[in-house]
Amino acid sequence: MIVAERKPLEAIKQMIAEYKKILVVGCGTCVTVCWAGGEKEVAVLSSQLRLASRKDGNELVTSEATIERQCERELVEGLKDEVKRVEAVLSLGCGAGVQTIAEIFQEIPVYPALNTKFVGMPQGEGVWVETCAACGDCFLDKTGGICPIVRCAKGLLNGPCGGTNNGKCEVDPEKDCAWTLIYQRLKAQGRLDLMRKYYPRRNFQAVTRPGKIEALQA
Amino acid sequence: MARPFKETLNSGKFVVTSEVGPPKGTDLEKMIHHIDLLKDKVDALNVTDNQSSVMRFPSLGTVLLIKEHGGEPILQMTCRDRNCLALQADLLLAYTRGIRNVLCLTGDSITVGDHKDAKAVFDLDSVQLLHMVRTMESGKDLGGNDLQGAVEFCVGATVTPEANPIEPQLIKFEKKVEAGAEFFQTQAVYDLDNFKKFMEYARGLDKNIKILAGIVLLAGAKMARHMNENVPGIFVPQDLIDELAGAEKGKALQKGIEIAGRLIRQIKEEAICDGVHIMAIGREEVVPDILEAAGF
Amino acid sequence: MNTEGAFLPDIVAFCCAHSAYPAADSAGYLRIPYPENIRVIRVPCAGRVDVLHILKAFEKGADGILVLGCHEEACRHISGNIRAKSRVQKANTLLEESGIDGERVEMLTLAQNQGPKFAQIASEMNERIKGLGPSPVKPRV
């Protein structure tokens, strides 16, 4: 899932400072699941903005809508009438959502309220961790299902650097050293030969920016 | 002219190398002083590459200076700041200017340095960098294209004998050996009993690999404790810390020099490994004192 | 709101029906007075209180908010009080972001029979909010 995080209110306030009427749009998919941009967060941000604007002596008017997926043209088009009534749109979608809304309603400014962080998974309540770098050339078959590209701070392919610190990463003692984890898993599976193999540098152009996939028509 | 490092390595002599840390800026006077001071006292001078992710005068520029001053330089190359195009291009230049020794490292993380928000490259890792040098020696670049004029280097790598856990580190060490590393410079060692265990393992793997034990000068008990707590892969035993702490006021550095000298002497006398690499970290001027304390 | 010229804060107390609400009743049984300007809202558990309820209370003109639940390890719904505590922390942060003093919201715990304690909490909150002055986002009536 795509994991995002709300921008600080101050940054959002500055973006929309000149408007009196805005539409706050949530997205019902990934960012709802990671508590960043669902209907609840739309209501929270709207309330916060109204409070902040009142504090500054203004009365910002907010309307709220949450659609199933902000990255789909047809679903975004459903916002047509609501967009007409406001001066700007504030999106609580990932970067794809913001761009889809901006693409469809080209006449109106669209602002991001979230920072799209990474592809990840939940690790306990309210905690998400990055687990996939979307590198376009999956390496997990060689590492016991633990991705060193994203979970090793340096993205090393041939084993740990010298900074392994009691199985933790030198960069952040809270985080596990990915190569220690890989070693332990492969050892438990009796597949350490995989770790002894040499892996040449990876293809950094596996996804040519901007990435594009064309599947055969269904 | 200094003897080529590869020859020294294969001569059976106890090898001693040391390190030069380039400054941040263009005032090279102090560094040149260090080069002149050390170039004839050690077998080779090793130049760090934006050490600790702090931007400095380049490693490549410094090895050229050492060469000009008649020393035998070792070029450190990390994977953090340059992609494979830049790394290869640097090696072409280095070779044409007579540089013959390269130490291949991964490089510290960007976040520990002084440009914390910079992009970390890591196009290659250290094992891949070793492979890259060997590929270039075969007359090809990493893209598979022919080089007009190949290179030839004596290639080294690093290993951390105190890493925890050690097993993944040893697997990587094996991969570096297979990739053609001719010599290894270790992370600082203080606990020689543990180091002997590592050496036993390393000798069992390949007798011809030359291993230089890393000797980091301890400037005081505080520094020793700090390294134990903050530098992964370094372990200073308590008796050494006590010894430093027990030194007379103002004599801690002297004690550190004494300890470094003692370690080197023991390594040499017991022929634990093939030599030492002395890292004085900002106190290059005392390296001759360390050598003297070691009996050189 | 402001009958005699002095500032009388509007304080909302979200009270758990298993602890703080009966505690407020108990203050009544014991005839222990607390300020009239405390509005008690009964909730089934402190864990029912949403950050949105807190934000909207300020939009509607509250000057201070109490979330009152069961004592730790005695929550009728096991973790409701712990959740309420972290939610109040979240609300503090969200309010601070909007320029409202986070100290205007507090989570405390009570047992059913702590009528005097309820009255004390209510009075102390009243004094604290009086000290802070009216909410900076109070709608103009």
Add this chain to the structure above:
Amino acid sequence: MDNSLRLGVFLCDCGNTMSKTIDFSAIKAKLERLDDIEYVAISHDLCLIKAQEAMQKDIRDRGINRVVVAACSPELHEHTFMNVLQRAGVNPHLLSMANIREQCFWTHPHKEKAAEKAMVQIVLAINRARLLEPVEKAEIPVNQDVLIVGGGIVGTEAAIELSHLNLKTTLIEKEAALGGKLNLFASLYPLQITPEEVLASKLKQVTESPNIDVLTSAELIDVRGQAGNFVARIKRGDEEFVRNFGAVILATGYDAQFASQLYGFETSTSIVTLSQLEEMLKSPAEIKKIPRNVGFITDVSDEHSRISTLSALRNALGVKEKFGSEVCILCKNLKVDGAGLEKLYHDCRNRGVIFLKFDKPPKISEEDGEIHIQVEDVLMPGEQMALSCDLLVVEEMVIPPSDSETLRSILDIGLDPQGFYQDNNIHLYPTFSNREGIFFAGNCHADLDLIRALTEASNVALSAYRLLAQGRVTIEAENVMIDPSKCRFCLTCIRACPHNAIREVQVDHEKRVAQIVDLACQGCGICTAVCPAKAIRFKDWSDDQILAELELVGAYL
């Protein structure tokens, strides 16, 4: 009838007590001017049957479809008035109450301010009433069989109680025989009956009952489902089978362990634990040398355990009886708050047992099988007393049974910080787990003496009986409801529910959503507050209703 709101407001002045400070007819007049108000009545005694009958008639005759009661606390009479609505043919959830007594007149001495606040509270209750939704009742079938885990005296007693109530139980015990700790006890003082006699009588009842199925050497592997419909997998030897139950009772007891680190010494031939002493007392003939002096040490751990105290006292008497030795009990505290325990203590004293109370743990040394004790009696501070004995008996720590962690994860219930099962709310529901239909009895969740533990066995049997006796349970359907079209199946509510009352359901062949299990839901509303999609509606405590009570903040007082 049309769907328009027809509100009835019933004011009660509590036997004229409140009308002394406030003019109820003035309030009535004000309320009558508000929208949708069908009727406003003033009563003096709504808590009495007669007034309630009148109220019921008013509701019925006037077609009132939302009721507001302004009276005492809902904690007292919410249920009373809900029943009135029910009898009047109105859904009982369409009641809104204003607490103008406890939280207004009784606590605010200033008359005008109290009157003003009462008015606000009534208006808020009216506004809330507009937003109320009916919650329908429904009946769901429940499996009437009960699974009891643990065949000690408590589990066995619960099975016997349930068999008298005509419910079938499966009693599973991991050991080869029933009886648990009772098999190890040498006596049951202060009871005059022996453990063997108690067990024999209980086992006879178990054997004779057609309602109890005993599975020994058996263990619970897995439990799925919810109250009324648990599906349990049980393993016995190589055999694994599945049975369905309506409720589960855990009676897995406790373990005792000598904490040598606490004492700083190990047990030996002259230092034994209470359990080892019980073995000796059970077969005194096998003892080579009867001890002349026996010392006991208890409550070193500072746990003030009932089990330890009881065990020390009854075994001290046992020693007196079987060995005739001199006995001294060194203790920090004795917990003699159970039935007969005070008498047991006196019996000990009368039989010549000496008690010594310490604050600092005694110093123990052993020399040639002789134990030397140095201790400072709290009554003689500063004086070190030297005692010696040839047998020292040390208490054991009462610890959770070894399988409690396994059972916790199988049943998804809580453990307390010590690792015993966590009660729902120790004061309100001492034998309830956090999950509906799962109960605890005995020492697996509390420090109890035998009599208390047996009382719990009966209580827990009744709790299970209440849930299952009819074979069906009336529940409030969809009071808390997850809108399947809004649910993103993010699992937030499933993870947050403290009662494990939310499960996943398949809506169609591809969509799965979370769904509240009505029987298991205990109505806390945590799920409603945590849902990031705002897909959960709690009819009795909806966001709208809560926000309605925030209106007028600032407008009145």
